[in-house]
Amino acid sequence: GMARIDAGRSVRCGMPEVVLAEGKEPEAFAEIMLAQVKAAGRCVATRLSPEHLDALRARLPPDVRMEHREAARAVILSTGDEPVPPRGGTVAILTAGTSDIPVAEEARLIAEEMGCEVRTAYDVGVAGIHRLFSALKDLIPADVFIVAAGREGTLPAIVAGLVDRPVIGVPVSTGYGYMGGGEAALASMLQSCSVLAVVNIDAGFTAGAFAAQVAHGGRRE
Amino acid sequence: GMARIDAGRSVRCGMPEVVLAEGKEPEAFAEIMLAQVKAAGRCVATRLSPEHLDALRARLPPDVRMEHREAARAVILSTGDEPVPPRGGTVAILTAGTSDIPVAEEARLIAEEMGCEVRTAYDVGVAGIHRLFSALKDLIPADVFIVAAGREGTLPAIVAGLVDRPVIGVPVSTGYGYMGGGEAALASMLQSCSVLAVVNIDAGFTAGAFAAQVAHGGRRE
Amino acid sequence: GMARIDAGRSVRCGMPEVVLAEGKEPEAFAEIMLAQVKAAGRCVATRLSPEHLDALRARLPPDVRMEHREAARAVILSTGDEPVPPRGGTVAILTAGTSDIPVAEEARLIAEEMGCEVRTAYDVGVAGIHRLFSALKDLIPADVFIVAAGREGTLPAIVAGLVDRPVIGVPVSTGYGYMGGGEAALASMLQSCSVLAVVNIDAGFTAGAFAAQVAHGGRRE
Amino acid sequence: GMARIDAGRSVRCGMPEVVLAEGKEPEAFAEIMLAQVKAAGRCVATRLSPEHLDALRARLPPDVRMEHREAARAVILSTGDEPVPPRGGTVAILTAGTSDIPVAEEARLIAEEMGCEVRTAYDVGVAGIHRLFSALKDLIPADVFIVAAGREGTLPAIVAGLVDRPVIGVPVSTGYGYMGGGEAALASMLQSCSVLAVVNIDAGFTAGAFAAQVAHGGRRE
Amino acid sequence: GMARIDAGRSVRCGMPEVVLAEGKEPEAFAEIMLAQVKAAGRCVATRLSPEHLDALRARLPPDVRMEHREAARAVILSTGDEPVPPRGGTVAILTAGTSDIPVAEEARLIAEEMGCEVRTAYDVGVAGIHRLFSALKDLIPADVFIVAAGREGTLPAIVAGLVDRPVIGVPVSTGYGYMGGGEAALASMLQSCSVLAVVNIDAGFTAGAFAAQVAHGGRRE
Amino acid sequence: GMARIDAGRSVRCGMPEVVLAEGKEPEAFAEIMLAQVKAAGRCVATRLSPEHLDALRARLPPDVRMEHREAARAVILSTGDEPVPPRGGTVAILTAGTSDIPVAEEARLIAEEMGCEVRTAYDVGVAGIHRLFSALKDLIPADVFIVAAGREGTLPAIVAGLVDRPVIGVPVSTGYGYMGGGEAALASMLQSCSVLAVVNIDAGFTAGAFAAQVAHGGRRE
Amino acid sequence: GMARIDAGRSVRCGMPEVVLAEGKEPEAFAEIMLAQVKAAGRCVATRLSPEHLDALRARLPPDVRMEHREAARAVILSTGDEPVPPRGGTVAILTAGTSDIPVAEEARLIAEEMGCEVRTAYDVGVAGIHRLFSALKDLIPADVFIVAAGREGTLPAIVAGLVDRPVIGVPVSTGYGYMGGGEAALASMLQSCSVLAVVNIDAGFTAGAFAAQVAHGGRRE
Amino acid sequence: GMARIDAGRSVRCGMPEVVLAEGKEPEAFAEIMLAQVKAAGRCVATRLSPEHLDALRARLPPDVRMEHREAARAVILSTGDEPVPPRGGTVAILTAGTSDIPVAEEARLIAEEMGCEVRTAYDVGVAGIHRLFSALKDLIPADVFIVAAGREGTLPAIVAGLVDRPVIGVPVSTGYGYMGGGEAALASMLQSCSVLAVVNIDAGFTAGAFAAQVAHGGRRE
Numbered sequence A, B, C, D, E, F, G, H: 001g002m003a004r005i006d007a008g009r010s011v012r013c014g015m016p017e018v019v020l021a022e023g024k025e026p027e028a029f030a031e032i033m034l035a036q037v038k039a040a041g042r043c044v045a046t047r048l049s050p051e052h053l054d055a056l057r058a059r060l061p062p063d064v065r066m067e068h069r070e071a072a073r074a075v076i077l078s079t080g081d082e083p084v085p086p087r088g089g090t091v092a093i094l095t096a097g098t099s100d101i102p103v104a105e106e107a108r109l110i111a112e113e114m115g116c117e118v119r120t121a122y123d124v125g126v127a128g129i130h131r132l133f134s135a136l137k138d139l140i141p142a143d144v145f146i147v148a149a150g151r152e153g154t155l156p157a158i159v160a161g162l163v164d165r166p167v168i169g170v171p172v173s174t175g176y177g178y179m180g181g182g183e184a185a186l187a188s189m190l191q192s193c194s195v196l197a198v199v200n201i202d203a204g205f206t207a208g209a210f211a212a213q214v215a216h217g218g219r220r221e
């Protein structure tokens, strides 16, 4: 279980090659992706617009496979057929509502790319506490929990009060009015009396990668 | 490595009994502490003022032991002599500067109370990168890293770029001027392109408890 | 159950004469209080400092009774002995922690001055959900609930999810770090998916007076 | 007039089944709605875009009735013909200007769905105080008042100064410039020296549901 | 009634010599004041602490007269006995509460130093509208109105709705909780549907000087 | 020069009938306008979108004259031909840049509707100080100055340092980046050491109406 | 190396004639540009939309040359053929990611227009520190460094820790979530323990012009 | 004039050894200072409280010289007598008011420690433009200008409009009310249409060190 120090890219900033599409010109984006998949054999992009997808499709060489994960607003390019090698570790992902699912799916994609098993329970925040209890039962083998929630962002604290594993809160930019862009959720998670760690609003990528690092923990030895 | 669902208090809100002294009347605080130590055998308080300490001292019964951890602004009450039973897992704690040490010490106290080994490297942010490298070498066996930093709060991202274990950033309320109460550090950690999870400004307690939950991971099986 | 339109003072700005001590010079404050009690027979002051109390004591005429409600940081002056006439209606007041009690006590004082019965359950937020359930059982006859909570301010939403009467959330300025002055609690109450109405941070007076207006409702006919 | 504790959904988060359309994919939204109306016989959606409406229309089975409340940006689905059973209680709704009407209409719809009688007086803020007085006369039998206002948000406090029933302020996101998205109105309602409770900016749903809970009060016995 | 362009100091930054004491070392402050009174014959200081006053007293030469205006937290130094020459124009100053009086008194002092007649009506915000009406009657000859108010800051808009002369709103930093340092009052004045101009929070000096400029208008011809 | 108290609409909230188009449904807007012009003979609308204009055009009866002031984003409806009767008083309006002109033109329109003469000098902020001086010379007879400026909003303070008449600053929402929506300009005007009164960001209407009230002053007697 | 005082335009607000297109009507913009190029022989516009470009193209006289710098969102008009005369001095420009390039290109254009040599190294923030080192080697002769970075904005501080010349940080509005519009980057640069000066978010123009002023320094003698 | 890359401490974070006293325990602070002066021969501390000074005095060994710069809230320790070797370059420092002088003096101390000549002109913001002109004449040989200003922070932009050398704005935390802690000054400097670079509020150290780096420029060759 020893950490390694490494100055190379794949350790430095998230493990798979992951490109943040948002904010990049579609053509420049497509070229970066193709260069990455050539160099690394596999490459993921998140927060895609339809324009990014079109630019990628228009330039895709025959020997590169492209998998579009619509629910995650993501795409995976690969040159080979071999699946991601499992590294052990299970990540549980819950959402409070249905609007939180795209962020949760982005987290799932990254955790799976990092070789973890992922179990999910979506839209368990508004239904009665019984539904949350039964959802949690299926997630028991998890090493770590990701809980995504918008508006007041309460669900992560409730989950953290029920399990003894680390819980990562992801504030989601649903809601309207005062601090309705995810800020209320972020604030309430940071102030929570439960033990929670937090990532940026809508940051499915960071939550997934951090959770995978936690989940690897016990399997490395 | 299975998670447990539990609705009892010691799971719900941090594992040891930990009382936040700040914001409580000293007398009420002292009574809460004594009630807790009677019930649980051991009890910790954080963010103590001298008045809290005085109130505790004035009411301390002969059969309760009190340990004052000045650097952590904390106190431990206990009725027995047995040390905290080790649960395995190692937590590394780094600080960027000397002003971040009280927050780091609070994190350390909680992680130790939860049975983890803790290794520290303080004030490694301003010195050259070589000092950080050599500090990291001593911390290699850690399962998880806590990095506390004020002002621009860069150190956690740098550490996360060098190790492959989870890194928890703790923004510290040092600094002055624009967003100088820890907000700049919080914002830069949340926006970091490195993979980081974050806790509230100055939240040594949360960082320590969350890190211990991570560190327990591999040892539970 | 008909509302009355009235342009007189006792309707316009809260029903008993209530003076906000904070921000007033102690001497000026004392004179205002004595003028009010002379005119109205009874008068309340909230958010008192020791200086306000001293100034009042120094000027108190023999025929004015003064009752100091320390836990509520309030004082009641009266010229007669008759208690507040009951108007019917029951208000339940809960707090998440012990730091929220002064705000809750201020709400209680006002609701009682307005002729309501008040039942309280303090510090029920952190203890297990079972304690909250049993606390709620004692409060069942209430017409309306006031729930005061600091930090992430979750308790009001939980209570609103369990009872079918109106629930008023009062954010409290406990907590530290990011939005730790009650703003996180305010934001999470406003964003809550539960049905809640909210008052200003620490506004025990407004919560108590509003709740009394609700509680009067069914009894007026 | 006793409160009931209930962990089921219809108590927990507003009484009728109400779906917040905003932030949901139109197709997913339509499916949720149809599932709900099947299960509960009646179902409401708020904050609809034209796309949500189209998706609903395209999937509407012949045995489900759809009522579009354009002014409220809402829709009601039902499988039967029976109207909402009256539960007693009257809610008065006022707006300061014409831009506040959609929010007021959303509140009205929810209060009516919860079995209350609703009386309205719109655009009474800018006209002289005489128009407000005569408008209030028609609303006298109300158990509770909802007052929606944008820009500086003064009207709720004025109404609260004139009637002795509870007044709920709803800040509306009209206005421009500094805090022109409803924040100035929210702030001035929270700081008001009149006795007011407040809901989120534009939160017609919450205001209507809370008011209905208040209005039920006296009729339950 | 023609404006004059002038690059000299007495036009550039307020007309009398006015020194802002706050933020200056007491000794440096006293020396600045004495230099100014020597040069100009008359000199005002605002926002004084007791330390500033002491430093001034300790250095006061026998030929300089010092007038302490405690309610305005101000002091006037002069070398001669002649009063301020009247320039015509009347300024009305109202406050909503008693806490707003120091700011109003600062405005009054400046307007009087600029040769205007000043009429005041303090604490007319909370009492019934009748008291405001009768207060306004005494102020009718005014050329311009200054209205100081804290908390929700509504009074200036009400006054502007009743008179046809210019109304200047002064937000005051009384209040607590959300935007309780005068920000709510500032925001509601800026968003007001009445015609208002506004100055900085607590800026009695600016309000007084601006009002005097307005009041001079009709008298200059 | 005596002020009049009046509870009627034309005094209460700006003098001509002025409708704020923004935030109103185009059809509802057109109907309000036509009702107003019928009742008052003349009526102005500000902050128009092309949709508002189209709706108005489509419904315009033959006996109503419509004047579109494009530069001011405004429209004037009238039933007669008589021009606005002059009431005396001159308002000077300056802008720092060309982007501030629409706001300035809105102010001009209102001041003219209130019977004032208006003189303008636009885009005098960036050119050398000599251009500002010569522009000011032409504006000398003004009773009051309106100065509109975006970005850092410095021009109003410079003008206030050069003339002895009241200067009203209007922050404009040009600029980008940090506080680039007019907030930096608002803040710098409020903090100005020059004597300035301020209105909301982009609030040409308020600036124009307030300035006209000032300009009327000397002419009323 | 002596500074010159000059009140003329070309010194006052940046040296070449530079027009900020954003916020100007396309037609008005085109006319301003053509007037400037007539008067000065050369003229630059920044932050262009396609509409600005079209308006310019439609009005371009045959004797005016137009150079479109797409990557910089800028355009250069000139009447002659002579290139910008070199004034000596070298400016280095780095970016953390590819999204920061438009801002960097705007800075480059201005610095070149002011007669400086410019060297660039783009997208060196995420790759390993080795790539930054080798990039810096090529930039060694620079007199001053501009470093543009979004999200957490760390790169400027890292560069400032490695070189002994002045480093100017430019926060860029990439990123999402909490303070994701460049505010986190701005805050972290202002709080940096490295020696940095900062310009507004996305302010390539200011960075380029300031850097050219620094670079001229040593060459003026 | 070539830049050097260096990973050692004296390049990384400002050139002299400078310790930020604020936020450090006095005893710990004193020990750090003594260690530094032993190692480096010379050492500076800024933002000292009287307690820091006392702790230093109590521990000062006979062979260490201590120079207290009260106006700069700073102290210099040295073991030898040799003065700072001049490196060429002149820095001009201006302040708008007298409250800005401590920040300006901190900047001066650092620039002098880095071997620059410093010329100052304090309190030139409020006096007429003529005084600023004559002050600037004495500062003409400067390579770079530092301008410190609180409240609206206008002076840096005015200076930048008059000289052709780089101007660094330092916002100062004087002022009260809205954004009165230096934020208004910061915002107006960042939004300035003049060419300015900016440092953190009150950051005299950063301004001085950055200016010295600029001033060294032309002298290095």
Ligand SMILES: Nc1ncnc2c1ncn2[C@@H]1O[C@H](COP(=O)(O)O)[C@@H](O)[C@H]1O
Binding pocket: A013, A014, A018, A019, A020, A021, A045, A046, A047, A203, A204, A205, A206, B193, G097, G098, G099, G126
């Ligand atoms: N959805 C996302 N949210 C946050 N960070 C991301 C996301 N997707 C990719 N990243 C990270 O952002 C960094 C910068 O991306 P790029 O601009 O593509 O070089 C990459 O190294 C990724 O690890």
Ligand SMILES: Nc1ncnc2c1ncn2[C@@H]1O[C@H](COP(=O)(O)O)[C@@H](O)[C@H]1O
Binding pocket: A097, A098, A126, C193, D013, D014, D018, D019, D020, D021, D046, D047, D203, D204, D205, D206
């Ligand atoms: N317009 C609205 N504003 C606030 N909350 C709403 C609104 N409409 C529905 N809700 C509530 O939001 C909760 C979450 O909705 P949903 O995402 O549809 O499950 C529901 O239980 C509703 O009670």
Ligand SMILES: Nc1ncnc2c1ncn2[C@@H]1O[C@H](COP(=O)(O)O)[C@@H](O)[C@H]1O
Binding pocket: D097, D098, D126, E193, F013, F014, F018, F019, F020, F021, F046, F047, F203, F204, F205, F206
């Ligand atoms: N451009 C504007 N900015 C601010 N207030 C305005 C503007 N135009 C009209 N108003 C005022 O806004 C008030 C409310 O307008 P309405 O919503 O049209 O009743 C009117 O009484 C006008 O005096």
Ligand SMILES: Nc1ncnc2c1ncn2[C@@H]1O[C@H](COP(=O)(O)O)[C@@H](O)[C@H]1O
Binding pocket: F097, F098, F126, G013, G014, G018, G019, G020, G021, G046, G047, G203, G204, G205, G206, H193
């Ligand atoms: N991209 C830019 N960012 C900031 N300022 C600019 C930019 N482009 C031009 N400017 C400056 O903004 C000032 C005002 O521009 P204008 O509105 O065109 O008169 C000009 O004097 C330019 O120096």
Ligand SMILES: [Mg+2]
Binding pocket: A159, A160, A161, A162, A163, A164, A165, A167, A195, B011, B012
């Ligand atoms: Mg837990």
Ligand SMILES: [Mg+2]
Binding pocket: A011, A012, B159, B160, B161, B162, B163, B164, B165, B167, B195
């Ligand atoms: Mg890492």
Ligand SMILES: [Mg+2]
Binding pocket: C159, C160, C161, C162, C163, C164, C165, C167, C195, D011, D012
């Ligand atoms: Mg409920």
Ligand SMILES: [Mg+2]
Binding pocket: C011, C012, D159, D160, D161, D162, D163, D164, D165, D167, D195
């Ligand atoms: Mg009332």
Ligand SMILES: [Mg+2]
Binding pocket: E159, E160, E161, E162, E163, E164, E165, E167, E195, F011, F012, F013, F014
């Ligand atoms: Mg008026």
Ligand SMILES: [Mg+2]
Binding pocket: E011, E012, F159, F160, F161, F162, F163, F164, F165, F167, F195
């Ligand atoms: Mg003036």
Ligand SMILES: [Mg+2]
Binding pocket: G159, G160, G161, G162, G163, G164, G165, G167, G195, H011, H012
């Ligand atoms: Mg450097």
Ligand SMILES: [Mg+2]
Binding pocket: G011, G012, G013, G014, H159, H160, H161, H162, H163, H164, H165, H167, H195
């Ligand atoms: Mg210049």
